[in-house]
Amino acid sequence: MEVIRTGENMKKGQIYEGVIESVDFPNKAFIVTKEIDAEGEVKEVRTLVKGGIAGQKVSFTINKVRKDKCQGRIREVLEKSPLETKEPICPKFGLCGGCNYQTLPYEEQLKLKKNQVLKLIDEVYQPLRENETYIYDGILPSPEIEEYRNKMEFSFGDERKDGPLTLGLHKKGSFHDIIDADCCKIVHKDFTTVLSCVRDYCREEKIPYYKKNTHLGVLRHLLVRRASSSGELLVCLVVSSQQLLDWTPLTERLKNLSLEGTLRGFLLITNDSLGDVVQSDKTEILFGKDFIIEEILGLQFKISPFSFFQTNSRGAEVLYQRTREYILENAKETDALKDKVVFDLYCGTGTISQMIAPVAKKVIGVEIVAEAVEAARENARINGLHNCEFIVGDVLKVIDEISEKPDFIVLDPPRDGIHPKALRKIIDYGVENVVYVSCKPTSLARDLEVFQERGYELKRVSNVDMFPGTAHVETICCLVRIK
Numbered sequence: 001m002e003v004i005r006t007g008e009n010m011k012k013g014q015i016y017e018g019v020i021e022s023v024d025f026p027n028k029a030f031i032v033t034k035e036i037d038a039e040g041e042v043k044e045v046r047t048l049v050k051g052g053i054a055g056q057k058v059s060f061t062i063n064k065v066r067k068d069k070c071q072g073r074i075r076e077v078l079e080k081s082p083l084e085t086k087e088p089i090c091p092k093f094g095l096c097g098g099c100n101y102q103t104l105p106y107e108e109q110l111k112l113k114k115n116q117v118l119k120l121i122d123e124v125y126q127p128l129r130e131n132e133t134y135i136y137d138g139i140l141p142s143p144e145i146e147e148y149r150n151k152m153e154f155s156f157g158d159e160r161k162d163g164p165l166t167l168g169l170h171k172k173g174s175f176h177d178i179i180d181a182d183c184c185k186i187v188h189k190d191f192t193t194v195l196s197c198v199r200d201y202c203r204e205e206k207i208p209y210y211k212k213n214t215h216l217g218v219l220r221h222l223l224v225r226r227a228s229s230s231g232e233l234l235v236c237l238v239v240s241s242q243q244l245l246d247w248t249p250l251t252e253r254l255k256n257l258s259l260e261g262t263l264r265g266f267l268l269i270t271n272d273s274l275g276d277v278v279q280s281d282k283t284e285i286l287f288g289k290d291f292i293i294e295e296i297l298g299l300q301f302k303i304s305p306f307s308f309f310q311t312n313s314r315g316a317e318v319l320y321q322r323t324r325e326y327i328l329e330n331a332k333e334t335d336a337l338k339d340k341v342v343f344d345l346y347c348g349t350g351t352i353s354q355m356i357a358p359v360a361k362k363v364i365g366v367e368i369v370a371e372a373v374e375a376a377r378e379n380a381r382i383n384g385l386h387n388c389e390f391i392v393g394d395v396l397k398v399i400d401e402i403s404e405k406p407d408f409i410v411l412d413p414p415r416d417g418i419h420p421k422a423l424r425k426i427i428d429y430g431v432e433n434v435v436y437v438s439c440k441p442t443s444l445a446r447d448l449e450v451f452q453e454r455g456y457e458l459k460r461v462s463n464v465d466m467f468p469g470t471a472h473v474e475t476i477c478c479l480v481r482i483k
Helices: 106-124 189-204 248-255 313-330 351-359 370-382 420-428 441-453
Strands: 004-006 015-024 028-036 042-050 057-065 069-079 135-140 151-158 165-170 178-180 219-226 232-239 262-270 282-288 292-296 299-303 341-345 362-367 388-392 408-411 433-438 456-464 474-481
Touching: 015 042, 015 069, 015 106, 042 057, 106 135, 106 441, 106 456, 135 313, 151 178, 151 189, 165 189, 189 219, 189 232, 189 248, 232 292, 248 262, 248 282, 292 313, 299 351, 299 370, 313 351, 313 408, 313 433, 313 456, 313 474, 341 351, 351 362, 351 370, 351 388, 362 370, 370 388, 420 441, 433 441, 441 456, 441 474
Parallel strands: 004 028, 042 069, 135 456, 232 262, 341 362, 341 408, 362 388, 408 433
Antiparallel strands: 015 028, 015 057, 028 042, 057 069, 151 165, 151 219, 165 178, 219 232, 262 282, 292 299, 433 474, 456 474
């Protein structure tokens, strides 16, 4: 605790220095400082800042002041943490807003994520039986720690006001400034080859990017997806309708690129929404197809521009293998599901559903995104699975309309977790076993409290690192109903 202020409290807008003492999920770093107030009493003040690694000495600005805690923003890392023994692999590290953990050896990244998740779970864990505790099965690493992402949404903009056109990711701490991502290390080099081609063409043609404050301009986003199993690429240029342009020359350039994989399709997506989101008012195929095929654990999946699919294909295999192990363990043996109905809620493109289908009587998947459901149905047809039913709609409403009752439930909700009313309905089914897959452990911890209050005991926990170099991690939980 290096900062000692005499006769004054921390003030908004002031700059201080301190050492980060701890980091909670996700990227919530705490700096503890000592102050001597006007009465001569020493008190500790905790300042929450985003980002940072335990042990770093930083300068920070105070944004909000409370009685014994503040919120601030890191201005500069003055000294590295003792944990930072690795050189960053990306030349844009520190400027770009992603991959904050590049300077940590991979083993340290895994240890940090494991400890953050266990802290959250231990804070809410309530065994329902004496001398019971959950089993932690460890954190499984990603098979690839570089070039692992199969999807990226790049933004058009500039790095400084009125600077040259850029195409990439947001500058750290900035809503407007965009850093070129032509050297990004978490995607295959085919991504950056496509990015450079599109950016250079748009620069040459002087096509204006869409400005968030004025809502004027054309270029909005570049969405790229790549199948790890086949190398197929789907490229989607997202624009406003403010200018009608001929994209044939760009299409030809993309078709003639030297890629390790294959360009499967090039789409033009028109989006006139005011929000900074990638969505479609209209989609045109400029070349090829509007989907790619990915293979996971021997199953094939058709992936369209807006299909939900895990962004780390090889990591997804690890995640789904562990999920399947938990499902079958809860079911006691492989054929225990043969007469059972399984609900796969928040099913996306039906990956988990189709893994379970061969050993279950029937699997019913529910997903709110219509395009994902269409893809799930098509995927089941491709894989020859006839006992899967996929329903479009909000889980909160749809489960009231399903006549069949589940014997087993799998949950893989979005980052914010499960709506409280939906969670109560899910628990009311009273199934003996639930497997919960979560991409945000804070949401998981909140939902676990409700499960425990309603008679479910946490049995097993695993982590899978799907996002090397970042603060994110997947968690899988086995829950058993205690009668």
